Amino acid sequence: MVGVCALLLVALVQRGGGREDSVAEQVRRRLETASVSIHANRTLLGFYSRRAFRAAWSNEHGPNRLADDLVDAIGRADLDGLDPEDYHLTRIRQLLDAVRDDAANGRPSDLERVADLDVLLSDAFLLFGSHLLSGRVDPETLHPLWDANRRGADLATALDEALASRKIARALRRLAPTDDGYQRLREALVRERILAHLGGWPSLPSGPVSPELLQTRLELEGDWNTGGGDSLSVALRRFQQRHGLETTGIVDSETRAELNVPAQTRVDQLRLNLERWRWLPQDLGHRRIMVNIAAQELQVIEDDEVVLWMRVVVGREYKRTPVFSDTVRYIVLNPNWHVPTSIAAEELIPRIRKDSTYLERFGMRLLTAGPDAQEVDPRTVDWSGVSADSFPYRLRQEPGRLNALGRMKFMFPNRYDIYLHDTPSRSLFSSAQRDFSHGCIRIEKPVELAVYLMKKSKWNRDDIERALDEGTERTIYLPRPVSVHLLYWTAWADEDGTIQFRADINGVDQALTAALGAPLTMSGSTAKLDVREARTRR
Numbered sequence: 001m002v003g004v005c006a007l008l009l010v011a012l013v014q015r016g017g018g019r020e021d022s023v024a025e026q027v028r029r030r031l032e033t034a035s036v037s038i039h040a041n042r043t044l045l046g047f048y049s050r051r052a053f054r055a056a057w058s059n060e061h062g063p064n065r066l067a068d069d070l071v072d073a074i075g076r077a078d079l080d081g082l083d084p085e086d087y088h089l090t091r092i093r094q095l096l097d098a099v100r101d102d103a104a105n106g107r108p109s110d111l112e113r114v115a116d117l118d119v120l121l122s123d124a125f126l127l128f129g130s131h132l133l134s135g136r137v138d139p140e141t142l143h144p145l146w147d148a149n150r151r152g153a154d155l156a157t158a159l160d161e162a163l164a165s166r167k168i169a170r171a172l173r174r175l176a177p178t179d180d181g182y183q184r185l186r187e188a189l190v191r192e193r194i195l196a197h198l199g200g201w202p203s204l205p206s207g208p209v210s211p212e213l214l215q216t217r218l219e220l221e222g223d224w225n226t227g228g229g230d231s232l233s234v235a236l237r238r239f240q241q242r243h244g245l246e247t248t249g250i251v252d253s254e255t256r257a258e259l260n261v262p263a264q265t266r267v268d269q270l271r272l273n274l275e276r277w278r279w280l281p282q283d284l285g286h287r288r289i290m291v292n293i294a295a296q297e298l299q300v301i302e303d304d305e306v307v308l309w310m311r312v313v314v315g316r317e318y319k320r321t322p323v324f325s326d327t328v329r330y331i332v333l334n335p336n337w338h339v340p341t342s343i344a345a346e347e348l349i350p351r352i353r354k355d356s357t358y359l360e361r362f363g364m365r366l367l368t369a370g371p372d373a374q375e376v377d378p379r380t381v382d383w384s385g386v387s388a389d390s391f392p393y394r395l396r397q398e399p400g401r402l403n404a405l406g407r408m409k410f411m412f413p414n415r416y417d418i419y420l421h422d423t424p425s426r427s428l429f430s431s432a433q434r435d436f437s438h439g440c441i442r443i444e445k446p447v448e449l450a451v452y453l454m455k456k457s458k459w460n461r462d463d464i465e466r467a468l469d470e471g472t473e474r475t476i477y478l479p480r481p482v483s484v485h486l487l488y489w490t491a492w493a494d495e496d497g498t499i500q501f502r503a504d505i506n507g508v509d510q511a512l513t514a515a516l517g518a519p520l521t522m523s524g525s526t527a528k529l530d531v532r533e534a535r536t537r538r
Contacts, residue, residue, distance in 0.1 A: 020060070024053035026115030036116050037088075039520060040126040040155075047122060047156040055118045056163055062103045063096055063117065069168040070121055071096070074128060079186055080176065081271030082131055086520055087124040092117065125162070125172070126155045127520075132176040135278040137515040142508055143323050143488075179284070180304060182277045184493035189270040192263065192499070195220060200263030209251055217259055221499075244295060244502045246432045258501075266491075269501060272512050273491040281325055285483035289328065289449075291420075291441055293321050294490045294502045296434040298420075298443060300452055306495075308452055311429045312420075313442035320506050321439050325485045326412040328420075330477045331450055333467050334399035335409045335421070339364070343438060344395045345388035353383045363398040399471055407468050408446050410453070412484050420484075422446040435505050441486070453478050 030036050031045050031053075038044060048056075057067040071092060077084045095117040102109055133153055153175065162171030176182070195201070201220045202213060211232055218224040223242070224235040233249035240247045243258045251259070284290075290299045293314045300308035315321040339348065352358045359366060359378050366381070367373040369392055376393065386393075397403050406422020416439070423442040428434060443449060447468075451461045457479040467474055490502050490509055504510075 020054060022111050023055050023058070023114050023118070026111050027055065027118060028053045030115055030119050036119050038119060038123040040123050040130075043126055043156050044119065044122055047126075047159060048119075050156075050160075055114065056159075057118050057121045058099075058114055062099055062109070062114075066163060066166060066168055067096065067117075067121055070125055073169045073172050074124055077128060079190065080132065081189060081274040081516075082128070082136060086131075086136070087128045088120045089124075092120050092124065095120070122159060125159050125168070129153075129155050129158060129172055129175045132172060132278065135275050137275060137512065139276075139279045139323075142511050142515065177277050177280065177282065179277070180495075181492060182274065184495075184497060185270060185274055185277065185491070187497065188491075188493045188499045189267065189274065192267050192270055196263035196267050203260050204251070204256055206256075209256075214251065242498065242500050244432060244500075261501075266501065268513060269491045269509065270499075271516065272509055273489050275512065275516060276487070276489060280485070280487075284485060287480070287482050289420075289482060289484040291484070291486045292492075292502075293323070293486060293488045294505055295492075295500070298441075298449075300449065308445070308448060310444040310448070311434060312444065313423065313428050313434045313437050314505075315437050315439040316435050321437070321441060321486060322416050322418060323486055323488050324414065324416070325483065326414050327481045328410050328412045328453065328478060328484050329481045330411050330475055331453065332409045332411060333464070333474045333476065334407060334471055335403070335405045336399060336473055337397040337403055337405045339395035339397065340417075340438070341391060341394075342388075344393075345391045348395065349383065349386055349388075349391070352378065359395070362402050363400045365396050365398065367394045367396060368392070369394055399473055406442075406446060408450060410443075410446075410449065418486070420446075420449070433503075433505075453482060456480070 027048055031041070031048060034041065048054075057063055057070070071089070074084050074087045074089050074092075077087065095113055099109060099113055099117060133155075158171060158175065162168050165171070201217050204213065204217065214232060214236070215224055218232075218235045218239055219226065221239070223239040224230055224232075230238075236251070236255070237247040237249045239259070240249075240255055243255075245254055245258065246252075248255075284301075286304075287302045288300070290301060291297075291312060291314075292299075296312055296314050298308075298310050298312045299306050348358070355361075356379065358364075366376045366378045368376060373394060381393075397405075399407075402424055404423070406424055409419050409421035411419050418440055420441045420443050425442075428436055428442070429444045447461070447464065450459075450464050454460075454464070454476065459476060467476075488506065488508065490504050492500050494500060
């Protein structure tokens with residue numbers, strides 16, 4: 001980075017005289033002394049030094065139209081679930097009014113006030129742009145396992161280009177996610193905010209619920225199709241489907257709890273998930289696998305259309321499935337399962353102690369640790385002396401109908417050793433709540449996914465089925481690697497605009513709510529402005 005002193009020296013040499021020079025001097029002083037509350041200190045210094053500290057938002061006649069355009073754009077930050085006041089909105093409006101009042105009454109401009117206004121406008125653009133680009137909150141503070149490449153951008157250059165093109169709002173929108181899913185969620189936020197502003201919906205009492213009250217409640221969110229002749233049961237099933245509940249068509253305890261969630265809470269939930277969208281890479285891949293951990297669902301998307309959907313089983317809260325993006329590169333048919341030491345020690349040892357034939361019945365082999373593993377007869381082991389702290393073995397489950405990984409696994413090598421795989425426990429997919437795994441993702445339709453991924457290769461469905469029937473482990477590489485995104489969305493909008501909500505199974509919504517509401521500090525890390533030196537997002 002060019003030194004601060006060098007930047008200031010260049011600017012001082014370039015400056016001329018007159019009123020513009022006086023404003024530039026005031027701008028320089030503010031940046032040197034930090035006499036105005038700004039967030040993008042370093043970025044602002046680079047931006048203004050390149051223009052010899054000349055005002056960006058004013059000319060000899062006062063603040064220009066671009067200042068008003070930025071104020072308008074900031075005023076609409078709530079449409080993205082962001083707070084306009086984070087971007088100096090009230091203070092900027094006060095300064096604009098004061099500067100223009102001086103001009104209207106023939107008073108000389110207060111140069112310090114003009115400089116304050118200019119710096120705050122630039123800071124607001126940079127900060128708002130940073131939050132649209134990569135989120136207001138650093139995901140790693142909430143998801144220690146977070147791992148995704150996020151877009152970087154030279155925001156000072158973006159500001160230069162916005163001023164040159166005189167298209168402030170357009171420049172900011174280009175920094176925000178352009179995905180249809182993000183836009184649909186913004187529209188859903190508007191609709192839900194209107195409902196909340198009008199008072200929301202009635203709360204259902206405990207005990208029997210009158211049909212009239214239930215109909216009113218379901219009408220307000222569009223679950224009751226007034227012109228389609230829906231029955232109350234059909235409308236209630238629609239509501240239950242939107243909330244990931246068992247579609248019973250009756251008001252059970254879980255359904256009543258979801259019906260009584262206040263409208264403002266739903267507004268907040270939509271805001272949280274707009275923020276989660278901003279954490280994602282911009283280029284998700286035109287062919288991609290999207291796993292929503294909170295919804296316990298998987299979608300395969302090609303050219304923005306869902307071509308395959310299935311239920312999945314994800315990690316329990318205490319063994320959460322991590323959130324990250326990667327690339328599926330190969331499939332293992334009839335995989336051996338190398339049992340993680342933690343599972344072997346914590347879960348299997350107690351079973352082996354109770355049943356000496358456990359390993360044999362489940363097709364497991366006991367091996368010595370180390371590179372030259374030797375098989376050990378489990379009957380020769382004193383299992384009473386083996387514990388989680390002293391487990392000098394490895395367990396490997398052979399391919400077969402009881403193998404915990406089922407008949408195939410889909411690999412995207414990562415530091416968490418997380419992957420997609422089949423399962424012999426097919427009954428788990430019939431449950432509405434499916435957080436039963438140790439972190440990996442069990443999928444409902446493994447063969448269908450394999451057939452899709454192996455398109456344009458010599459492997460068709462018959463070939464895959466024959467290889468599976470052989471019962472031996474085999475690796476096949478995808479003709480084209482496919483991106484995979486493990487996400488955590490508790491709210492989203494379907495292609496038809498239907499708003500979906502899901503329970504916060506990992507308990508992170510509350511923490512994100514607090515983080516979004518926390519005041520911004522003056523540090524670049526919290527303000528999230530140093531995106532050029534961060535990971536490359538999007």
